[in-house]
Amino acid sequence: MRLPGGGAVAPFFAPPPAPHSQQARPQQARLEQLRALLATLERRPGFDRGPASVPAAELPEEACWTLGHPDVDGWLPGRHLDAASLGEIKPETYRDLPAALTFALLLASRRLGMDRTGNVAPTVPRPVSPGLVVWCWPARLARECGGLYGPGLVRLGLDPARVLLVETATPAETLWAMEESIASAAASIVIGNLDTVALTPARRLALAAAAHRTPALVVTAARSPAMAATFARWRIAAAPSAQHPLDPAAPGDPRFTLTLERCRGTAMGAALQSSVVEWSHDAHRFRVAAGMADRTSETASWA
Amino acid sequence: MPADRPLALVAHGAHGLEIAAANEAARALRVQTGAGLADTRAALPALITLPAERDRDRDDLLRLARWCGRYGPARHVDAEDGLWIDITGVGHLFLPKLATGSAAAMPHENDEAGERALLADLTARFSRLGLTARAACADTLGAAHALARFAAEGSFVIAPRGEASSVLAPLPVAALRIDIDAVRLLERLGLRRIGQLYGLPRAALERRFRALNRKDKPGAETIATVLLRLDQALGHYGEPRAPLVQIPDFTARLSFSDPLLIAASVEAALERLCSDLVGMLVEAGAGGRRFCLSLYRSDGTLGEVAVGTSTPCRDEAHIGRLLREKIAHFDAGFGIDLMTLEAHEVAPLDARQQGLDADATGEHARAAARLVDRLSGRLGTRCVMRLLPRASHIPEAAQKHAPALGMDQAKISAAFEASLPTFDGRRPPFLLDPPEPIEVLAAIPEGAPALIVWRRVRRRIVRAEGPERIAPAWWAAYVPRAPEACAGARLTRDYYFIEEASGARYWVFRAGLYDKERDGECGGDDDDPQARTPRWFMHGLMP
Structure with a gap:
């Protein structure tokens, strides 16, 4: 598997490279069998992802959905986001909700993989998925955070012509609309916004996502309990932006404090990864923020 | 309410309360529609009365008309107390299955039998619903109207094809859908039956009526109405009727x-x-x-x-x-x-081969249409939307939300493709519409904000970029202000992209220039310093 960062890395659950000689120990085969069984039991897509040496152009579609930086992608099993699963995005506090929504948009932008100007984002080998971004949220939230705005989406690398906006009145409607969209072949990614999701609907969404290989993201409220049946849970907070290349007083590329609170397929302790990541508006990818600028002097000048 | 006791509905008329309708028992006791309630009461103290509710009558009649769709797609309410249904070519559907076998042999007779079956079914169903219905079937609406109201002795009557004139001839002129004044006028002239009108020379009739001008209604108009109604009833003159619902294909x-x-x-x-x-x-x-x-x-x-x-x-x-x-x-x-x-x-819609379609985008478009249909069907078309660009440099006018139902992906893509050049500059992915007023503290009047209060929360600003000046459309001054236009729609705006200490980023603007522009709606006179101070607005949340 070739990654944007360069080196070939074995996917987390793919079988290890074949032994050089014929005298493979008998346990080895048994071990592989067990791994395969485990992957099947846990419904983990990725078992069929193939050996590590597949060129990028022949990678299965879902392997192309990454965050765009090897360090952050390294947190994930197989070094990519799971396209056939349910993800949860939580703001750190209520005030970080716009950041969480933006992060969902950015993941969608990575998923679609192509920006409006026709430039394929450099880190994505090819347009990943030709479908729609289905954005389901309660009408109340559209008033609170503002409606989706096409020109702004273009800037995030997301094609506004491919956004299908669904405004719902109740959480049940949101869940229904999400499930319908996941089941449709038209959707590339389905993003929903709910305060909290109970066990059964979460499981339904996860099963639908796995069955139709369409990723679903749910942005939930900061204080609500964690959703069940998710592949990964991200916690997002807004962070002071990067240095502007030309104007020190201006905000630069947006930064987020990104925490991977839970991720299926990683060891429990290793899952809790946190980093400040930066979104590049030019490359349409994330990168790990290169050291925080010392902002005390600027802050002082504004005070 | 027992049906054998006299009951009448009363409504306000020209001379106080009048009888609007009476049941069979009351009519047998000579309670007449249109008579004053006081007189009727005096003659029949036992009369039970209830207020008439014409609006609800009308609603019920409409509901009944909808239900009559089972007899034919084109149907509507006829006058205040009737329904009309176009049953052309429908009759045979109501024949018992055995009889339809001979349909090819004698279509004409078969049709009549079918019509009879239809009317029998209709009146039977109405009587089961507790309604007394009189039905008639005729070549024209006018004839059916007259027959149903003045001729039906049993439950229904059918006028044989092409014999409307002979069937109508013995009926009183009141059956012609003309007002009471016209009826009286005709009766004064000795014209009591419809048949008497057939042979009359029309020119002479009009001349004679012209002499009978009244102050509110000229006689010529009265006789013209009478003749029109007669022609319509006899089928000499067409009478288009709008059906209650669109006729399906x-x-x-x-x-x-x-x-x-x-x-x-x-x-x-x-x-x-x-x-x-x-x-x-x-x-x-x-x-x-x-x-x-x-x-x-x-x-x-x-x-x-x-x-x-x-x-x-x-x-x-x-x-x-x-x-x-x-x-x-x-x-x-x-x-x-x-x-x-x-x-x-x-x-x-052309036939399409299923399965062998290699066109992935076509398949995808079909799936998208299906999805939109389903979502719109349940949530409503207004809740399932696509973003569409609009040719405007005013940020909130540069896009609109349009119902996704029936929208073509290729067209949306082309529209965004065409509007790409206008999408330069920093724009937020979430736009507040309308912009929300905020309180701003700026270091210098024309400068960027240093502190804002939005939704009652103070936010200290540490970085700012701007201004980006967006002037109002010059023609806006010449068109009347739209009521839904947001505050400051006609003012020059200076947009700032600002960042809070915590990292939250906003897109705000100042509406109006200091000492130069004033929003007419800000109120206050020239001396009021408040009116001269431009106002600030929160317009979007930046990534």
């Missing part, structure tokens, strides 16, 4: 001898209707964009469910799925004895 119907009560059986029937309708559409090489399912309950009420599709459609499974969702919570009442499924807005 294709209809499939299914009736049941035993009313359906269980949801599963209704769904099974729906499946069959869908396949019937799709069969018709396939034969015609067409697809519908709107499908209307009517469920006729046996108690004379009607449930109607309509679904729309993005593209002309004749996919049985898809139509069935859309409709099934809508009838999931349908109340079958005492049972459903007839279901019809109609296709509207039919457009040509």
